[in-house]
Amino acid sequence: MYRFFKSKFYLALSLLVIVFTIGVMGFHIISDMSWIDAIYMTTITITTVGFGEVVPLDQNARLFTVCLIIVSVFVLAYAISVITEYIISRSTLRNIIHRKTLKKIRSMENHIIICGFGRNGRQASEKLRAHDQEFIIIEKDRDVIERYEDVETYFIEGNASDDEILLKAGIEKASSLITALPSDADNLFVVLSARQINKELLIISRASQETSYKKLKLAGADNVIMPDRIGGEHMASLVVVPDLIEFIDKLSISGKNTTNIEEINIESLTSFDREISLKELDLRKETGCTVIGYKTPEGDYIINPEAELKLSPASKIIVLGRPEQVESLKRKYNL
Numbered sequence: 001m002y003r004f005f006k007s008k009f010y011l012a013l014s015l016l017v018i019v020f021t022i023g024v025m026g027f028h029i030i031s032d033m034s035w036i037d038a039i040y041m042t043t044i045t046i047t048t049v050g051f052g053e054v055v056p057l058d059q060n061a062r063l064f065t066v067c068l069i070i071v072s073v074f075v076l077a078y079a080i081s082v083i084t085e086y087i088i089s090r091s092t093l094r095n096i097i098h099r100k101t102l103k104k105i106r107s108m109e110n111h112i113i114i115c116g117f118g119r120n121g122r123q124a125s126e127k128l129r130a131h132d133q134e135f136i137i138i139e140k141d142r143d144v145i146e147r148y149e150d151v152e153t154y155f156i157e158g159n160a161s162d163d164e165i166l167l168k169a170g171i172e173k174a175s176s177l178i179t180a181l182p183s184d185a186d187n188l189f190v191v192l193s194a195r196q197i198n199k200e201l202l203i204i205s206r207a208s209q210e211t212s213y214k215k216l217k218l219a220g221a222d223n224v225i226m227p228d229r230i231g232g233e234h235m236a237s238l239v240v241v242p243d244l245i246e247f248i249d250k251l252s253i254s255g256k257n258t259t260n261i262e263e264i265n266i267e268s269l270t271s272f273d274r275e276i277s278l279k280e281l282d283l284r285k286e287t288g289c290t291v292i293g294y295k296t297p298e299g300d301y302i303i304n305p306e307a308e309l310k311l312s313p314a315s316k317i318i319v320l321g322r323p324e325q326v327e328s329l330k331r332k333y334n335l
Contacts, residue, residue: 012079019075020046023068031061046072101136101154105168108134110175115160115190117144120180120206120227125153136169161189166197176202184212188219195220262326263295266315268333278317279307287332288325293318 023042027033033041037054044051045068057065112128112135114121121137128135137153138160139145145155158165160179171177171194179190187205194203205221207213208228216224237245269283270276283289294305297314311317319329329335 008082008085012075012082015075016079019068019072023072026064026068027061030064031055031057042068045069046076048073101156104154105136105156105170108136108170109173111135111170111173113138113166113169113171113174113177115177115179115187116181116206117141117148117155118180118182121178122148124178124180136174138165138169161186161193163193163197166190166193171197171201174198174201176204178204180206182208184209184216188212188215191216191219191221260322260326261292261318261320262289262329263316263318264329264333264335266311266317267313268335269317270311275310277307277311278305278309281311283319283329287321287329289319289321289329291317292320 020042023045024035024038027038027041028035031038031041033055041054043049045065048069112133114124114128114135114137117125117137117139121139125135125137135154136156138156138158140157140159142157145157149155156165156169158168160166160181177190177194179187179194181187181190184207187207191203191205194201203221204223204225205216207216207224207226210226213224213226234245269281278291278294283291292304294302294309295316295318296302297312302309305317319326321329
């Protein structure tokens with residue numbers, strides 16, 4: 001809608017410029033006026049101010065003036081209607097989206113808050129949307145909000161380091177926070193504020209400097225990601241072990257259509273009436289998925305666990321499979 005009104009606005013502006021140019025050129029050529037007089041006459045004619053003529057007009061000049069007045073009246077009317085429609089519609093749309101955002105936030109629980117909607121923030125939102133996760137975006141740049149705001153993307157305008165803005169985004173009921181601001185200092189303030197409000201919140205922060213890593217961890221970030229470092233390591237790995245990295249890249253977690261790796265809560269697979277092992281669960285036979293990892297209740301990871309491993313409550317397994325196999329697993333256990 002914004003682009004539609006923008007194109008109409010530019011059309012109206014172009015028509016005004018064309019009419020004004022024709023008026024100036026016409027008065028200059030037909031009545032032999034100076035450029036200043038021609039601009040003056042065109043201005044008072046288009047705006048229908050009604051001041052006197054600069055120089056006496058002959059019959060041809062008067063006919064030209066009549067035509068200019070008629071055309072300019074229609075062009076001005078169109079321009080005014082476009083501008084009015086744009087202002088009203090934009091204000092109405094913004095109010096509708098704002099009300100819907102506030103209503104949605106009030107109903108949200110265990111949602112994710114993204115601070116900053118730059119490149120990393122947009123990538124995070126695309127991943128969360130692919131996995132049907134609810135999230136709120138905090139962004140202080142109005143131009144960015146207007147560019148990406150729609151009825152399915154919820155923005156809170158403001159500074160993410162402000163406690164009031166975090167509370168407005170429902171941080172007290174949120175499960176996670178991703179702060180992807182370009183400045184490490186801003187990310188540090190967000191982490192401090194968020195951790196102070198919600199002690200149980202999972203906080204993931206972006207960092208650009210090595211020296212910021214420990215500071216962010218001390219401030220309360222659970223994980224600190226350095227995109228530049230990851231990118232460099234990934235490129236170097238493509239030189240050293242290209243086939244292995246290419247294979248790993250194929251193991252996508254991008255959503256319904258391309259998901260190959262999933263983490264599953266053990267409680268979703270068994271009722272724990274009795275202790276069972278991976279061998280008894282036998283996901284490979286039942287769904288085609290292969291268990292490649294196990295996370296203990298204490299948070300330790302076991303890579304390629306043995307079949308005799310006993311499954312404990314509050315633990316997780318990580319499975320690998322083709323999209324249709326993962327879908328089969330989800331259907332079987334109503335995940």
